[in-house]
Amino acid sequence: MISTEGLNEAKVRISNHLHVTPMLSSQTLNEETGKRVHIKAEHLQKTGAFKIRGAINRVTLAKEAGAKHLLVASSGNHGQAVAYIARTLGLPATIIVPEDAIPTKVNAIHHYGANIIYYGTTSKERIAHAEALENKMNVVIIPPYDDYEIIAGQGTIGLEILSQVQQPSAIVVPIGGGGLIAGIASAVKMINPAIKVIGVEPEEANGTFLSREAGKHVAIQASTSIADGLRSSTPGELTFPIIEKLVDDIVLVSENDIREAFTFYLSRMKQVVEPSGAVTLAALRAGKINHENGDVVLVASGGNVNVRVLEEYIV
Template sequence: MIPLQDIYHARNQIYDITHVTPLMTSNQLNQLCQNQIFLKAEHIQKTGSFKIRGATNKVKRAVADGASLVTAASSGNHGQAVAYIANLLGVKATIVVPEDVSNAKLAAIKGYGGEIVYCGTTSHERIPKAKQLAATHNGIYIPPYDDPLIIAGQGTVGLEIIEQIPDVDAIVVPVGGGGLISGILSAVKQMKPTVKVIGVEPETANDTFLSLRNQSITAISGTNTIADGLRTTQPGDLTFPILLKTLDDLVLVSEEEIKQAMVFVMERMKQVIEPSSAVSLAAILQHKLGLKDRKIVSVISGGNVDIRNLDKLV
C-alpha cells in the first residue's frame, strides 16, 4: 500500500487546487437499497472528476523537477486534469486521447490549454504514445493510475470519507486501472481496517475481476462499455497488488444496470453523472453487496458527460 503519510502529504500538495467534495443523500435511495447511502460527489470536483487530485500531486512534482512539458494518455478525465494543472503551473501539456473520445471531454481538454494527439481506442495503444512524446520532447509522462504520486493523490478521497463519516461501514468504488480504489484502500485500510472497500466493474470491462480470480494480472482485448473511463485492458502493476492484498470484494454490473443508475441520479437527485461513476451506485441499487442497514458511501467519480449523447446513455 501507499504509506499513509504520503497520502497526507498529497493532501497538503493539492489543498489549494481541489475541493473537499460533499456527500449527497436521498431518502428514496436509502429505502430502495435498505441501507443509508451517501454519494461522494467527485462529479462536482474541479475539472469534473477525482482525477485532478492525483494529477495535481504528480504534475507539481514534475514541475519541481524542472519539467516544461508533461504528457498523458487519457479517455478524457485524466487528460482534463493534467491539462488544467499544467496550464495553471505554466507548463505545456500534450494529451493522447482515443479516436472515439467524447466531444465534451475533448472540448474541455482543449479549453484547459492541452494539445491533442489521437491514438487508437485503448489505453494499451495510448500509453506508449504518450511516453514516446515525453521522451522525444524532454517532457515527463503523467500516468493515469500506475504511479505512487497519482495513487496518493486519489487516496485523499479516502481521507475525506473517513473524516466525513467516521462510522462508515463500506465504500464502493468504480474500478478502471485501479488508481482511485488503490488510493482509497491505502488510506482507509490504514486508518480504519474494518471498513469494507468494494470495487465495481462493467461486465464487459472485467480485467480486474479476471485478474483477481486468476491472482495475476490478466488482460482483455478491449471493450465498448458506455463507462468510457473504465475501458482499461488490464490493472496496473502498482495498483493490482494493493487490490489483491486488501480489497474486500469486486462485483460486476451490466450496461443496462449502469444506465438505470444514471437515470435514478438524474431524475431523483437532479445530478448529471457519467457512466463510469454510475457503476458503484448500480451495484448498490441491484443489491449486489450483500449488506443491509449499513452506512455505505458510493464514490461518484466524475460528471463529464457529452450532453449531445445523453439520450444514448440513458
C-alpha cells in the first residue's frame, strides 16, 4: 500500500515541474445529471495527461540512484511523460509503443527527444519486450503503472482534489493498468474513508472488472476500444490489491457512451478530452454512478488525441 509519507514526498518531489490543474464545471451537465459535477482537468496537465506525475517521481529517484538510460513500454501518455522529464533531467530515453499507437502521441515522444520502438499491440507484449531488452541495453525500466513510486505520484491528484472540492461524495477515475486509481484511492481513503472511489473501464477493455469479479488476475485479449490508454491486458500485480481493498465499485461503459462523452466535452465545454479520459463522464451520463447526494468529481485523465481522426470519436 502507499503511505502518507510516500504521497507527501511525491508531492514535494514533483511540485516544481507541474501545473495544479483546475476544476471545471458545466451548468448544463449539472442540470442534465441532477448532480454537482466537478471535472479534474488533468488533460490540461503538462504533456497532456496525468502520467507526468508518476513519471517525475520515479525518474527523479532513478537518476538519484545512478540511472544512465531509461526504457519505457507505453501506449503513448506515459511515454510522453518519461520522455519529457528525461530530457529535463538530461537522461536519454527509449520508448516502446504499440504498433497501432496514435501518431499524435508518438510525434510528441519524438519531439521530446526519445528513441521509439514499435512492438506488439498489448501492454503485456510491450512490457515483456522491455524486460527482454533491459540487460542488453543497460537501461532502467520506468513502469507505466505497476510501481509504488509511480502510484504515489498519481496519488497527488487525490490530494489536489480534496484541496479543491470540500467533501465530495464520489470520485470517478479511469482504469487502465490501475496506477491512477490506486494512487487516488490511497490518498483519498487515508484522508476520508467515506468518500467513494469508483473506477470506470470500457466494456471492450474490462480486465480489472473481470479480475475483481474472479478475485484474481484475469487477462483479456487485445482490445480495439477507442480509449486506447485503457487497453491494459490485466491489472498490475501491485495495483490490483490496492484496488481490491480501497475502490468501492467498478463500472463499464460502451464505445458509444465514450463517444457521446467526448462529444459533450468538445461541443458543450470546448475541451479536448481524449476517449480514455472521457470514460468517467461517459459513466455519469449513462447513469452508472450511484452515490449519496453531494458533489461528484470526474477525473479527465488526458487530452492527447489524433486530431486527424476526430470524426471517429464524435456522435
